[in-house]
Amino acid sequence: MPSTMARKIWREHTVRTSSSGEDLLYVDLQLLHEVNTPQAFDRLRAAGRTVRRPELTLGTEDHNTPTIDIRRRIADPSGRRQSELMRANCAEFGIPLHRLGDPGQGIVHVIAPEQGLVRPGMTVVCCDSHTTTLGAFGALAFGIGASQVEHVLATQTLPMRPLKDLSVTVRGTLPAGVTAKDLVLALIAHIGTSGGQGHAIEYRGEAVEALSMEARMTLCNMSVEAGSRAGLVAPDATTFAYLRDRPGMPTGADWDEEVAYWASLRTDEDAVFDKEVTLDGSTLSPYVSWGTNPAQSVALDQCVPSADDFDTVEERAAATRALDYMDLKPGTAMRDIAVDTVFLGSCTNSRIEDLRAAADVLSGRRVADGVHMIIVPGSAAVRRQAVEEGLDAVFAAAGADFRAGAGCSMCAALNEDRLRPGQRAASTNNRNFEGRQGKGSRTHIVSPPVAAATAVAGRLAAPADL
Template structure:
């Protein structure tokens, strides 16, 4: 019987098979940010251990970073302390760190690929669930907890139990105006937030082959919102073309050898998956969330559902709670829902392709009166490129707030970038649970084009509605 892509990468990294059903895996790269890592370094020192491979570790400041200005002090004392500890711990251990203001700084899942650190066939971990993003390159990438961060720092290995495999087959082509964000929202709406629990998802099919690397990262980023531990896409010519432009890549024969190996990283024809889901891309349209988890989403042309629309008792109860929190009435057309704020950014949609998509909608238009549109680049490099391409002028002319700093911003709401109680936002981030973007905040997850169109219309809208 053949092997899946995930099994091939897993097997190539097994250091030792454990007697309890766990394997000890070698970790090629550990990424760090300022949240959740101080505890790991404290435990490491308490045990008298040091970082085994600082050269296979990289840190960045992203969650607490201010975005209004690069020289702005972190307002929250705990966030300021986390950033300081990150700097001290990385300096003490010899770990490269990208601080706010550095050319390579940004959201950890954005800068890894930019800096050429993410490659097919790698095992990559980070103290953040959205490390799944990096599976877009054919890497086995997933989030880990503080105690696991300590273990990897000390040993460059991790004990893991094998997971099941899920194949998500996406035949057909995405219609115009439909993005990878809509695709993943449609999938989660279908299988639920626990649909991928205990699985590694592999995406493939005609629609996947047509996606850019940025779009593939968006798709894999939200795999965790379906409950899966990781999402993966087999590397192909699109992957190789993207990587060829990254720093630190091998050249000449060494590059050819790498690509030859990367081409083997795909599931065998006779590989067996534990679960298979098929979703016809040609049937999809722009999606938007209405509730308080990503599975509570409908087509943008749809209406707010009623609790009675759900056969499952738990889903009915969840719908009742979500409708009360979101202050929505069943039957309301989604396009009638007005918003106060639009947020474009996050590790899901803060890349240059996302900013270009928004600029294409905003060009020659103005943000609705009284509405605040905040655009936060996913990295310093993304911001520089946006300025070089003139996107900053388009945003300024439209009345959008294009921030100077890169970071998680309103997605994590660990700094000043947050909604006030009762405010409603159309947001390109990945989560919409209660209070995610600020206490009492109400979040509708959308794609970048829908976010931009919503900013112009003042209500949930698609570019075609303008």
């Protein structure tokens, strides 16, 4: 039968199917970070189990990472304890770990692809919802819970019910200045935070195919914000070019054989999706969130909506609460909203292309008085490359704070990088929930170019506004 890409990968990894319809999936790679995994190791130890395939597991320290100085002691006692447990657990069970200060350390979803660990057709899991990022390579990648982490550690398998398939086709060409971040915000505003619930999203169409690998990672990263369990892009020449020189890649005839398999993973022409969405990419413009979930977003050239603009009682109630929390008045032009802080980073937008985009805007300009712009690279490797390209000098000349350490930083606010109550930020992270970037914080999700332009203008702005 004709099959979608996600179904092909799922089928190839199904060990068996239970009488209840639950499949046991083989897992090619499990990624770990310090926050959500200590209890999994405790349970593993209590049951007297070992890690079945430690070489198919990789840990990194990212969430609690001090970014001002990577050598600093983690200030928060609980965060410090999480990192200590991560080191002890990985050492005991023989799992490779990128500790603070290691050249391979960084955000888990950033280091895995840059180190060549993710390839088309793989199944990848991590105790982190934004594992969807890695679907950009045509992999089936999704977040799991702590008890599931233990199951994968012990068996290298995971019991799951099959996902439905959602096709998101983006026709046309994205206009200049419109990024993958704007595209995914527009999609979530269109289908809502539950529009992809129970589905794996496959991103298709000319606009998606034209995206770079790093842009595709941004797109897939925020699939979970639409309620989806996974997001995928079919592997193509762009994918193969990115992977070609990554560590551990095959060469010669072995490379050709791998590429031939990867190319076969595309959705069959006659395959049927459970749900389909089509967007016209040529009509999009820079997007920014106004509320407290990513679906509460509008084009930058629009105004803050009123609760009366929404159809259902639930939507109107959510809008009223969001407007109150964000301290915004309906009808206010988005470009009139001033910010205190600009954050460029997170697993969504902390790769070298994101830093380059910000540097292009900041070059020859200065961050506005009273605005603190924080730039946190997604990995130690990204930071090294930024320095090699001279981006650090551009950031310094502009008055931006380019951090020495790589990690999640203000996205999760689990270290010292956080907003104070009432502070407002333009942020390239993926979530704008109440208190996400610090108690009482107010977050506007934006793309890297908009973040940089906002830092210069002191209010929400696009590069064209400068």
